[in-house]
Structures are given as structure tokens and as C-alpha cells.
Amino acid sequence: MSEPTKFLLQPNPKDPRLSTPVTGIDQTGAAVSLNVVTERPLTLYLNSQEVVTMMTIGDYPDLLALGYLINQNMLKPTDEITKIDYDDELGVVVVRTPVETQFEEKLKKKVRTSGCAQGTVFADVIDAFADVKLSNTTQLNTSWLASLTKKINTAPSLYLEAGAIHGCVLCRQDEPLVYMEDVGRHNAVDKIAGWMAVNDEPAHDKVFYTTGRLTSEMVIKTVMMGIPILVSRSGFTAWGVELARQAGLTLIGRARGSRFLVLAGEDRIVFDANPADSIDEDKRHKRKAAQS
Template sequence: MKDFTVTPNTQDTRLFENIQGIDQHGRPVDTPVIEEKPLTLYLNSREIVTMMTICDYPEYLAIGYLLNQNMLSASDEVSSVEYDEDLGVVVVRTPNATDFEDKLRKKIQTSGCAQGTVFGDVMEKFEKIILDREAVLRTSWIYELSRKINQQPSLYLKVGAIHGCVLCEEDRPLIYMEDVGRHNAIDKIAGYMHAHNVSPKGKIFYTTGRLTSEMVIKTVQMEIPVLISRSGFTAWGVQLARDANLTLIGRAKGKRFLCLAGEERLEFDADLSTIRDEDAKYQRKGSHE
């Protein structure tokens, strides 16, 4: 598979709005600002949640959200996904009724941006998953992925205030999704993988966001054995990664990275003297920390 099968559409003017203001010198400026819109998700006839999203891949977001909340399983058949842009509604239909009522009774508040409520027992599936112990992560792949992803045109580089997630294989970035919440971005990738029968075997998950418990749980639920981030960790995220034998790489910028779980998968094949420091124009500060 070639690099970047799916990338952010920086030319889609529906995703941002030009807004006038003034800068630090009091001069008038015209700057693009990301759009966020409410999207209400239905599973058959039941309303599940309303999310704030940029609405570029609502069908993938809907399926991925349901998969990552265990309201759908990988084996469930999806008969249709219907999106109404004017109403801001997406409906996922299955041929048979799904048993998700109990999952609506328990809610926990999370640290996620733009998606603060996760339904159900998030550990229901987590503890049963065995990640691929034969998977490896070469350090040369970490540096090459960072370079390719940073240099790819993105909504972040165009307008900021957004998170990115990328499904990768070895040193190749494959599926690049962005959204105002990192959970939306990861759910879009989960939905894409389900819709296109993409196997998690040999895959790597890259995110610009923090390595929180929710990011670790979703990566494990997707059965991806490696999670890399430009940003930092939370202690519970690290503990869950260790419990699940997930390789967890954070603070991956320039020549630096830090591995706090699953270090046995690392193969140190990169010559650091040949790795260039990150160009300042690609450094993402503030919104992803």
C-alpha cells in the first residue's frame, strides 16, 4: 500500500471559515478558522450521542464511534449509513436489533476534547484482547513517519486548532484523519478500517494528541500493537498500555522519543547522526499538549 491513501482535504472550504480580526499591531487580518458542527448519531431508531466535529467523514466517524463504544462489534453487519448534512444527523442501520441499552445507563466523564462522554463499560473488551507479540517497531520507522506526517499538507498547518491521527504500516503513513477532538479522529480511522476490511496486523497508530487512558483503550480495542504520539503521557494511560502489552511512544519530535511501555518491540536500527532536528514550521505547540 502506498503512502497516504486518505489525507485531510485542505481545499474543502466547508471545513473552515475566513474570519476578520486584528493582530498584535492592531492591523486588520483575515484568517481561516476551523468549522465545528454538531452531528447527532442514531443507531437504528435510537439516538446515541451528539458530537462536535468537522463533518468531513461522518459515515466513518459514526461506525468507528459505535465500534469503540462496543455498541457494534467487528462481526456486526451494517446495512446502511445515512448522512443528512442539512439536519446534522447520521443514522447507522443494522439488519438486526443491537443490545446496547445497558451501555446507555452508565456514563463516565473523560478528558477528551469535543467528546466528553463515553458510554458503557470501557473495559468490557479491553482486558480480553491479546496484542500481537511478534510485532516490531524499528526506530527508523518512527523518524520516517514523523517526517512524512509533518510535511503532509493538513488542516492543522492551514488553520490550527485541530488534532490528527494516522494509521501506519512500517514507515508508511496510510490513513490520515483530523478533527477538533482526537477521539473523533481515531474513531474515523476505526470506521474506515471496518468499512474497508483493513486488518490491524502490522499496523502502527500515530497521533498528535496526548496519550491518555482513552487513547490507549481505543488503540487496544482496534487491536493495534503500537501507539506513537508527538505529545506526552498520563500515568493511567501508561499503566493501561503496560497491562495490555501495548508499545507506547511519546514526545516523538525530531531525534527524541520516549518509550514507557512495550519496549521489547523496539529495534534500534536508526543512526541518530543522520536524523535531522525538526523544522520549526512543523512543530505543533499548544493545541496538542
């Protein structure tokens, strides 16, 4: 048996804070006990301004907070961060900058009227999205894709431990680097964006893998991170495909074993593998997916 994939960073499936045992009965009336993922609120502040309250499993709150602000175009990856404070008891994380950011005044106005900043943020993100230029030199070999999906699907994860969770993986060629999971796929994406910012990790040569659907939100976040290739084991939405084509993003869905579909950015694909020679998904992962 091959050794499990070693990531630079990943969730700990055995961390008792991330899942909890729950008892119930099955279809026969027999008693059962299973682990279910936790879900807790995390309120994010940018300096003294409250931004949003997110539901999350609770790991890597600093990376989640920083990545959220970057992906919402509230901060740039190059902006100076003086400190990130986290209070586990209160469920609060504060990202601090040396000077007030350009978004804080907008947020104040938005909060006074509706209590939610999302409408303002969304418009700003869409404006920034149109200006992103993705690398045209990055390629994805089909042999890498088959290798990646096998390594990711067989890695220890909260998904295999408890289900009901999304996973996202930052990859380079056929090497998975950072694995994040959360109850919302957007949270998993934001954690990776935060990690990239903290480690000054370049995006032009990366592949982004997600277990979730290829929606407009997933496409926007991937493009905002500067990553040119997005892969999912799930399907597409029409707007997600349209946005990917506009941005020049390579969009690969239904990637399971040797099978996949490309609906945008096919010029980056290098067909160097014979699909008949590829091994399909790990059977354990298939069974788990069917049960979730």
C-alpha cells in the same frame, strides 16, 4: 524537494466546509485575516436509538459514526451493517443493522434516566479492554519512526492550514496510510476505526500515530482497535501509561525527529538508526506548533 506523502484517505485542507476565514486584529492593532476550523454538531443514531451528539469538522460522517460505535463496543467490526444514512442539513447520521443490537436496550434505559449513554458504554468498554490480546510479533524500527514523523509532519493538512485541530494517522512500518483530523482527537481515531472496518483492514501489523496526548482514552481506543503500537508527538498521562502496560501496548511519546520516549512495550522497539544521523522535524511544522 521530495513529493508530498500520498495517503489512501485524508482530509482536504482546501475544502471550504472544513475551515472559514475570520477577521480580527493582532498585538499591534493591525487587521488580520486567518482561517479557523469549523465545528458542527453530528447526532448519531444506532437504528432508531439516539446515541450521542458529537462536535466535529463534518467530513467522513459515515466513518466517524461506525468507528465510534466499534470503539465504544456497541458494534463489532464483523457485525453486518445494512446502511449508513447521513443528512447534512439536519446533522444526523444513522447506522442501520439488520437486527436490534444488544446495546440498544441498555441505551434506552440510560437515556431515560440521564440523557447520556457514556457511563454505561464506558463500563462495557473497560470490560472488553481487559480481554484484548495484542500481537507480540509486530516490531517498530527506530529508522521507521524518524521517517514516519517527517512524512506526517510535512504532509498538507488542516493543522498547517488553520491550526486548532488534532491529527491521527494509521501506519504500516514507515508508510503512513490513512490521515484523519478533527477538533477532538477521539473523533479522528474513530474515523480511522471506521475506515478499517469498512475495508476489513487488519490491525496486528499497524502503528497508530496521534498529535494528541497519550491519555487513558487514547490507549483504550488503540487497544480496542487491536493496534499494538501507539506513537505521539505529545506527552503521557499516568493512567494512560498504566493501561498501556496492562494491555501490552507499545507506548511512544514526545516523538519529534530523532527523539522519543518509550514508557510501555519497549520489547517491540528495534534500534536500527543512529539518532545523530536523523533529521529533526520540518521547521515549518515547528513554527506552526509554536503558534497554536
